[in-house]
Amino acid sequence: MNFEQARFNMVEQQVRPWEVLDFGVLDLLMSVRREEFVPEAYKSLALSEGLIPLGHGASMLVPVIEGKILQAVQVKRSDKVLEVGAGSGYFAALLAAKADWVRTVDIEPALVNMAHDNLKRYGVENVIVEEGDAVCGWPGSAPYDLIVVSGGVPQIPESLLQQVKVGGRLFAFVGEAPLMTAQLVTCVAEGEYRTESLFENLVPMMRNAPRKSQFTF
Template sequence: MHGRLHMVEKQIAGRGIRDPALLNAMRLIPRENFVEKGFEMFAYNDCPLPIGKGQTISQPYMVALMIEAAEVKPSDTVLEIGAGLGYATAILSRMAAHVFAVERHASLAAGATERLQRLGYDNIDLRCGDGSKGWPKAAPFDAILVSAAALEVPQALKEQLTVGGRLVIPVGPEESRQTLLKIVRKGSDNFTTQNLGAVIFVPLISEHGGTEDYN
């Protein structure tokens, strides 16, 4: 618990994150339960950590930055793409009415589901599938967060936003630095884009990676 509170104070609030609901959620969520076995002692370090399948759990500050940018409210329905083992999913579940999450690796999706259920987070639906297609049956979403970099913003995700909805996504090629974008839907075909700075994420793999398709 001490490590968690120190992380929130120094790494999160200390870098300018102000959303009270987000800070409270990060104080509550046991990050050590969402890392690969053997890495629990590093759970509150200021860095990404491996979670298997060549994937990582993002640096805590990056998780906080993206969630704060998404402006999540208690009444929101949220979509998370790239759930990993479910850390950001758990945080979002404490802030929003309901969270839908997609993870393309079946073993990670199964691990996330087990962890989230065991820890009692019951306002989450999580599937294994192609995150670039979103979750059409559950749309529209008030906020969408993508934890993997796309070459361009998937049109399906923009179309699944409510009017006023926020999409936070890293965009750019795998081999170079990417840009974190915040896209807000202002009308049926009217979107604004804000650059939130340079980032580095694993690539978002579409259906060409052999993931499950559902509509």
């Protein structure tokens, strides 16, 4: 399979038509080899627009959504990043190419191992992969310049918002099936946040995502 041609087609035919026009994002999607982070059985579909299952109820975000997230969060070289949900490690690799460092946390041990092995094999050195439940935050390295939640949450937990630095951003898919809204939250001052609704989509719910009555303040 000609992965380079397939990657060009992914960017030009899938991602760019959905108003992902940031040249830095498009170049990043061209340079980080997605097929290196896909389970072997799905490697031929690595650059397609279909969902790629990772097992344990998880799947990779489709390329257009990955592009739209990157365009929205505008990763900076100085950013310290928390990714909630490591998956295959691919999105962590995208973030790490632009950020200072990334800490990616997954609740499923098999996915932690997958992400760790993929990132190590690909030579990404500024990502730390950890096992745990970070949907309500990961205090060890907080606060963060950027937090990306890679699955759905009924509502963003206050404890997670509190780990965003002033001037920092948080991206999450908020709501429940059949529809979720991609939201970008910016911490504009201590305890004050501005929320932008970006687009609608449906992604797998984060395991242990707290319902409204379960939130800890």
